[in-house]
Amino acid sequence: xxxxxxxxxxxxxxxxxxxxxxxxxxxxxxxxxxxxxxxxxxxxxxxxxxxxxxxxxxxxxxxxxxxxxxxxxxxxxxxxxxxxxxxxxxxxxxxxxxxxxxxxxxxxxxxxxxxxxxxxxxxxxxxxxxxxxxxxxxxxxxxxxxxxxxxxxxxxxxxxxxxxxxxxxxxxxxxxxxxxxxxxxxxxxxxxxxxxxxxxxxxx
Amino acid sequence: xxxxxxxxxxxxxxxxxxxxxxxxxxxxxxxxxxxxxxxxxxxxxxxxxxxxxxxxxxxxxxxxxxxxxxxxxxxxxxxxxxxxxxxxxxxxxxxxxxxxxxxxxxxxxxxxxxxxxxxxxxxxxxxxxxxxxxxxxxxxxxxxxxxxxxxxxxxxxxxxxxxxxxxxxxxxxxxxxxxxxxxxxxxxxxxxxxxxxxxxxxxx
Numbered sequence: 001x002x003x004x005x006x007x008x009x010x011x012x013x014x015x016x017x018x019x020x021x022x023x024x025x026x027x028x029x030x031x032x033x034x035x036x037x038x039x040x041x042x043x044x045x046x047x048x049x050x051x052x053x054x055x056x057x058x059x060x061x062x063x064x065x066x067x068x069x070x071x072x073x074x075x076x077x078x079x080x081x082x083x084x085x086x087x088x089x090x091x092x093x094x095x096x097x098x099x100x101x102x103x104x105x106x107x108x109x110x111x112x113x114x115x116x117x118x119x120x121x122x123x124x125x126x127x128x129x130x131x132x133x134x135x136x137x138x139x140x141x142x143x144x145x146x147x148x149x150x151x152x153x154x155x156x157x158x159x160x161x162x163x164x165x166x167x168x169x170x171x172x173x174x175x176x177x178x179x180x181x182x183x184x185x186x187x188x189x190x191x192x193x194x195x196x197x198x199x200x201x202x203x204x
Numbered sequence: 205x206x207x208x209x210x211x212x213x214x215x216x217x218x219x220x221x222x223x224x225x226x227x228x229x230x231x232x233x234x235x236x237x238x239x240x241x242x243x244x245x246x247x248x249x250x251x252x253x254x255x256x257x258x259x260x261x262x263x264x265x266x267x268x269x270x271x272x273x274x275x276x277x278x279x280x281x282x283x284x285x286x287x288x289x290x291x292x293x294x295x296x297x298x299x300x301x302x303x304x305x306x307x308x309x310x311x312x313x314x315x316x317x318x319x320x321x322x323x324x325x326x327x328x329x330x331x332x333x334x335x336x337x338x339x340x341x342x343x344x345x346x347x348x349x350x351x352x353x354x355x356x357x358x359x360x361x362x363x364x365x366x367x368x369x370x371x372x373x374x375x376x377x378x379x380x381x382x383x384x385x386x387x388x389x390x391x392x393x394x395x396x397x398x399x400x401x402x403x404x405x406x407x408x
Contacts, residue, residue, distance in 0.1 A: 007402060014401040019382070040382055041391070082404055092303060095296040096396065103357070103380045105397040107404070145407050146400065153307070170407035172399050176307045178223070178244055186407050187245070188399045192300065193309040195376050195392045196350065197218040198211060200283055200311070203349050203374035203390050 005076060009050045015040050016050070017073045018105075023066045032063035082107055083144045085168075087159060088151030089114040089129050092174060096148060097125040109148070111138060132162060139166040146170040153177040209280060213254045219244050220254070221277045222309075227270045236267035286311055287348045289372075291363060292355030293318040293333050296378060300352060301329040313352070315342060336366060343370040350374040357381040 005013070019039060023029040033051055037044040051057075051064065054072040058064040086093050089112040097109050112129040114120060119129045130138060138144065147168045151159050156177035163171065170186040173179055179187050209217070223243060227233040237255055241248040255261075255268065258276040262268040290297050293316040301313050316333040318324060323333045334342060342348065351372045355363050360381035367375065374390040377383055383391050 005405070007406070010402045010405045011395075011398045014398040015382075015395065018380070018397065077401060077405055079404055084400060084404075090299075091295060092299040095294075095299050099296060099380075100396060100400075103397055105400075107397065107400050146403055148400070170403035172396070172403060176222070176303075176309075178219075186403050188403060190394055190396075190399070191215075191219065192304060192376070192394075193222065193307055193311065194215045194218040195394070196288060196304075196309075196311050196352070197281060198214045199350055199374035199376060199390050199392060200286055200288075201209070201214045201281055202211070 005053060008046075009053055010077065012040075012042065012046065012050050013054075013073050013077055015042075016047075017070060017077075018103075020066050020070050020073075021104075024070070026066075029066040030059065030062040030064060031066055031069070033058065035063070078106070082146075083110045083142050084108070084146045084148060085110060085135070085139065085144050086112045086127075086148045086150060087114075087132065087135070087163065088149060088155075088175075089116070089119055089124055090150065090152070093148075093150035094125050096150060096174065097127060101126070110142060110144065113138075132159070135162055136166040139168060144168065146172075148172045148174065149179075150174045209257060212250075213257055214281065216244075216246065216250065216254050217258075217277050217281055219246075220251075221274060221281075222307075224270050224274050224277075225308075228274070230270075233270040234263065234266040234268060235270055235273070237262065239267070282310070287314045287346050288312070288350045288352060289314060289339070289343065289348050290316045290331075290352045290354060291318075291336065291339070291367065292353060292359075292379075293320070293323055293328055294354065294356070297352075297354035298329045300354060300378065301331060305330070314346060314348065317342075336363070339366060340370040343372060348372065350376070352376045352378065353383075354378045 033047045034044045037047040054076055056068055056072050084107055086097055086109050109127055112124055112127055113132045113135050114129055115132055120131045122129055147163055149171050153176045156175050160179055173187055173189045181187055237251045238248045241251040258280055260272055260276050288311055290313050313331055316328055316331055317336045317339050318333055319336055324335045326333055351367055353375050357380045360379050364383050377391055377393045385391055
């Protein structure tokens with residue numbers, strides 16, 4: 001599939017879907033783009049633009065068909081290969097696995113990787129946990145390209161090369177460390193400290 | 205203090221500081237803005253603009269003084285009231301408290317709030333944990349305005365009004381729920397599912 005949607009649109013489509021899925025128990029639900037925007041705290045102009053990119057149009061009086069929206073979002077976003085691994089199965093890692101499962105998202109973590117002998121080769125949070133040395137074999141066999149990184153910050157420089165050698169090219173970084181990766185590798189940083197400093201700055 | 209820095213600048217200043225603090229063991233360290241940009245994966249033009257907003261200028265040959273940068277960032281960002289509470293001391297909440305402590309950030313969580321009788325009125329992860337019903341008194345006494353929200357998604361609608369009544373006006377939302385808050389309340393959402401869907405979309 002051609003990757004033609006802008007990055008911000010993709011992130012918003014994911015939010016739309018989770019909200020819209022709450023409507024599907026209704027009989028033929030419809031929604032206006034400005035209501036979608038309001039409920040998610042987004043700008044109406046962005047929402048309208050995203051829906052235009054999906055190629056669907058709404059009814060002037062009723063708004064958009066929720067079922068048509070969900071179908072279009074699924075067509076646009078659902079890649080064949082959605083396998084994710086988690087690296088660093090400490091308390092943060094375990095809480096992320098269970099959070100993701102409880103969120104009802106379509107994404108599931110296939111396996112975890114750690115160095116703790118108590119965890120390696122055992123089930124952990126309902127998923128298998130392997131030694132970090134096995135990541136390469138696992139990723140090749142399962143064509144895994146996405147990893148959630150939750151190791152201690154001081155281990156980041158040792159672990160990132162292992163991810164890259166394993167063919168991982170998308171990383172959701174929960175560590176406070178900055179990842180040095182070559183161009184073409186997608187990194188999203190969950191930087192708790194920056195977010196908090198920003199909130200504190202503006203709510204004084 | 206006048207709040208005049210743009211939101212993206214504030215988030216980046218927080219990142220600069222954590223990187224620059226690694227340099228202070230050196231004797232009179234200097235850094236070029238393009239090196240700062242490269243190390244953090246940012247655009248050089250944004251970094252230059254941020255430093256300009258701080259009102260400091262670099263030396264053409266040596267770059268910026270790291271000590272002067274750190275002082276300017278501290279002057280610009282460090283608010284008097286940096287107290288933060290965490291609401292929802294489950295596994296995710298506990299891992300966030302310990303993550304923040306280990307990150308060496310200037311922000312610390314003063315107290316946690318939960319409903320679990322095993323946790324309430326005990327120390328948890330090194331901080332006191334109180335009943336959620338005590339949040340209002342605590343926040344007023346300590347002038348707390350910022351909360352990290354890590355309750356189960358189904359409790360969000362019950363908990364947010366308690367935060368607002370307690371005078372919290374900045375929320376870092378780790379739940380998958382959307383927060384309905386009045387204008388003027390700052391919410392930053394850590395939406396793991398959107399981030400992952402975005403990564404998967406672009407790294408297929």
